[in-house]
Structures are given as structure tokens and as C-alpha cells.
Amino acid sequence: MEQFCICFSRYTDTINTTFSETLLCYLWISVIALCVEMYNLSSGQDLELFIRATVYISTNLFQFVTFYCIPAQKLTDEASKIGNSAYFSYWYEYLPRSCTTKLVIMQSQKKAIVTAGGLIDINLATSLTTVKTMVSYCMFLRTMGAE
Structure with a gap:
């Protein structure tokens, strides 16, 4: 159990150090690009533009949610289950051998969260916020364009 907790923590740290800045740039670029495409979609000038914007928005959101938000949410959920599993394993009945279980319970209090640039947590709530x-x-662009 302790090896699993260490491996899990190392995996989360590796993901955060490797992809954090890139994921932040991807998130900002996606929000801006999706905003512009949504504006193009709402202007309704041309059928081809409408179809292109619809496909772009749906594929980009699908990609972000499927490849980033859902795996990050699953990682966070599994990390939170480690402490509960260790706690409910009747560790208090085996006091002489329970030191490693206590360490696992204490280590599991640290959240395993995938972040973008250390600023934004990546999970399903992030997809809704996006x-x-x-x-x-x-809507801001439409308001500014109407004036």
C-alpha cells in the first residue's frame, strides 16, 4: 500500500512538472479560440462558417474534456480513495504493524491534483468553467460588436 501511495504521488508530480505550463497555454489558447469561434457561430453569416465553427467548438471541447479533465478527475478521485481504504482496513487492530498504514493515511491527506501552470486545477469543474x-x-464580443 505504501509503495502504491509513493508511486501515485510520483506520477502526479511527474504529470504536473511535465505538462503544467503547456497545459496552461493550451487552456488559454483554447478559451480564446473557442470564444472567437462561438462569436462566428452566433453571427450566423454563412452556412459553411456555421458548420466549421460548430465542428471546431465541439471537437475542441470533446478533446479537452476527454483527454485532460476526465483523466485528471479520475486521478484525483483515486488518490482520495487511498486514505479511506487504508483507514477502513482495521489498522488499529494490528498496532505493532500499523506504522506503514498510518504513514499511508497521513500521506493521503495531501491532495493529488493536476494543475495548469500551478494556477488552475484540471478536473471536470474546470471544463464547466471553461x-x-x-x-x-x-457575449462580451457580441456586445462590443453591436456598439
């Missing part, structure tokens, strides 16, 4: 931000910026 969509809300995209729609808000699109």
Missing part, C-alpha cells in the same frame, strides 16, 4: 468563460467572452 465553457462558462467561453460563453461570457463571446
Whole structure:
């Protein structure tokens, strides 16, 4: 159990150090690009533009949610289950051998979260926030374009 906890923590740290800045850039570029495409979609000038914007928005959101948000959410959920599993394993009945279990319980209190640039946690709530931000910026562009 202790080896699993160490491996899990190392895996999360590797993901964060490797992809953190890249994921932040990807997130910002996606929000801006999706906002512009949403604005193009709402202008409704041409059928070809409408179809292109719809396909771009749906594939980009699908990619972000499927390849980034869902795996990060599953990683966070599994990390939170480690402490519960160790705690409910009746560790207190085996006091002489329970030191490693206590360490696992203490280590599991540290959250395993995938972040983008150390600023934004990547999970399913982030995907909803991304969509809300995209729609808000699109409405801002429409308001500025109407004036």
C-alpha cells in the first residue's frame, strides 16, 4: 500500500512538472479560440462558417474534456480513495504493524491534483468553467460588436 501511495504521488508530480505550463497555454489558447469561434457561430453569416465553427467548438471541447479533465478527475478521485481504504482496513487492530498504514493515511491527506501552470486545477469543474468563460467572452464580443 505504501509503495502504491509513493508511486501515485510520483506520477502526479511527474504529470504536473511535465505538462503544467503547456497545459496552461493550451487552456488559454483554447478559451480564446473557442470564444472567437462561438462569436462566428452566433453571427450566423454563412452556412459553411456555421458548420466549421460548430465542428471546431465541439471537437475542441470533446478533446479537452476527454483527454485532460476526465483523466485528471479520475486521478484525483483515486488518490482520495487511498486514505479511506487504508483507514477502513482495521489498522488499529494490528498496532505493532500499523506504522506503514498510518504513514499511508497521513500521506493521503495531501491532495493529488493536476494543475495548469500551478494556477488552475484540471478536473471536470474546470471544463464547466471553461465553457462558462467561453460563453461570457463571446457575449462580451457580441456586445462590443453591436456598439
